[in-house]
Amino acid sequence: MSSSAISHPAARTFSVVDLVAAAIEGRIRIPEFQRPLKWQWQDVQRLFDSIVKGYPIGNLLLWKRPAPATTVTLGALQISAPHFEEGWWVVDGQQRLTSLSNALSAKGAADERFALAYDLRKQVFVRPSRKEDEDGYIIPLPVLFDLQKLIRWFTKDHPEASEKLDEASLITRIIREYQVPAYLVDQNDEQVLRDIFDRMNNYGKRLSQAEVFSSLHSGRDGSSEPFSFQRIAEFIHAQQGFGVIDDGTIMRAVLARRGGNIARDIRIEFSELAREGRNFGNESPEDAYRGGAQALSLAIAFLQQDGGVPHFAFLPYRYLLVVLTRFFAHFPEPQPRNRELLCRWFWRAAMIGPSPFSSSWTIAGRTLAERIAANDENGSIGRLLESPIDSQIHAPKLTEFRTSSAQSRMVMSALWALGPRSPLTGQPYTQEQLSETIEMEGTLAGIAQRIWRSEPENQRAWAANRIIVLEPDLPRSLKELLTNREVTREGEDSDFFVSHAIGNGEIDALARDEKGVFLHARQSHLASVVKDFLEAKAGTRLEDTPPLDSFDLDDMDDERDDTIT
Secondary structure: OOOOOOOOOEEEEEEHHHHHHHHHHOOEEOOOOOOOOOOOHHHHHHHHHHHHHOOOOOOEEEEEEEEOOEEEEEOOEEEEEOOEEEEEEEEEOHHHHHHHHHHOOHHHHOOHHHOOEEEOOOOEEEOOOOOHHHOOOEEEHHHHHOHHHHHHHHHHHOHHHHHHHHHHHHHHHHHHHOEEEEEEEEOOOHHHHHHHHHHHOOOOOOOOHHHHHHHHOOEOOOOOOOEOHHHHHHHHHHHHOOOOOOHHHHHHHHHHHHOOOOOOOHHHOOOHHHHOOOOOOOOOHHHHHHHHHHHHHHHHHHHHHHHOOOOHHHOOOHHHHHHHHHHHHHOOOOOHHHHHHHHHHHHHHHHHOOHHHOOOHHHHHHHHHOOOOOOOHHHHHHHHOOOOOOOOOOOOOOOOOOOOOHHHHHHHHHHHOOOOEOOOOOOEOOHHHHHHHHHHHOOHHHHEEEOOOOOOHHHOOOHHHEEEOOOOOOOOOHHHHHHOOOOOOOHHHHHHHHHOOOOHHHHHHHHOOOHHHHHHHHHHHHHHHHHHHHHHHHOOOOOOOOOHHHOOHHHHHHHHHHHHO
């Protein structure tokens, strides 16, 4: 038998309550070669729905080996774990175990990804009520999981819902006693476990490039948690409210910082062979992760402050963020004139899209990233603005509005630049509110709400029927809220309509319930708003003269002297 063979795995079943207890005490560990956590709220919701319905949720594969005392990160949980002679290292089942442990604990459930409650009236899992003190029928999962807390919930806090105690207790028992099959493997060779992991995760589904990169080049900074693309994404979102960037974009940003060819072979990224042609060629993987995160953060700050892109969901093309990361990696404090020119480049490139580069995002990103050279800030800006970026550009279409399209995201950026106000409070929305709402809704579509519930057949895809509204649950339809506002043409209500690009003519059509007149008038109004926004950002009517220090003034003086003589 091969030395890499493993002993026959021991088959066991664990109750959910036992698995959660093992996780909270620190026995369950995540090996370095594991993929980053991918599940979002909807995935966690489906997991618990399957448990309550008695559906199988799959087997676990756990690797038995010693686990040293350390701080364990499991989703949103930070666990001070003691040494275990027999730790359980997760080879398969990380997403499920992390979701169970976080959703069923108060600290973990504070994270939006794991925040679940059970609606006793609808008998479904929902997001926790924002009015928990007023609704005893929507029970947070950590309360439902703990029988003592559950009894206190009904007897002391919500006696009005006490007739549902037996029903809630049944759900508690189903979750706690649900049995999860698991295999425990004894094997000292980590490479064997990597091989098992690779095979299990490639049956019918290949690993993404970002996952391969993370597995090959894990970065450690001396802390208990290794650097990862997910860790970078979560840190940037927490600091800047830009949303959680996908692993693929972050990987390409890390690669772009070190070299313009973002399509290169990632397997040899830190080998001796590859160092010669790299910027920062002698750095370690953890330094590359750290440097990439810093440059990416600067690029995002530029987009939010100068570019008018408040959130990742508004970004027209992801490869443009990758190119910006390379620029800020080499020029973290560009000259003011170059910041202005860089903003022009971004919006011109967004309007042109990848089509001039053979319609490939990868080729477009590589071509543009390779125009940026270390120690040549002015030259890099000049090359970015060269063909095809200097070709004729066109405004985005307003008749094909889809929040997943680049053109519609440009329209949304123009609308956000107006400082949209709440139809309920009349106050301008904040960046923090925007970020929280997009995270809760999951997509940009959730904030581009319809004024009229339906449009005429030939106007269904018009941008004219959309405004930015961040409240997910309005007391009345948006059209009713707008119609019933006291229109004074001045003061707060006037500011409200201006903030949503709704002019006096549109207000009158809205009040008269003239849908077609309103949509035609506002479509024309929006076209003007979007045009003004893009002309201001892209500077399409202005000369792209470089900073003054790019000119050799001494040579110019010499030429003048020669002419005089």
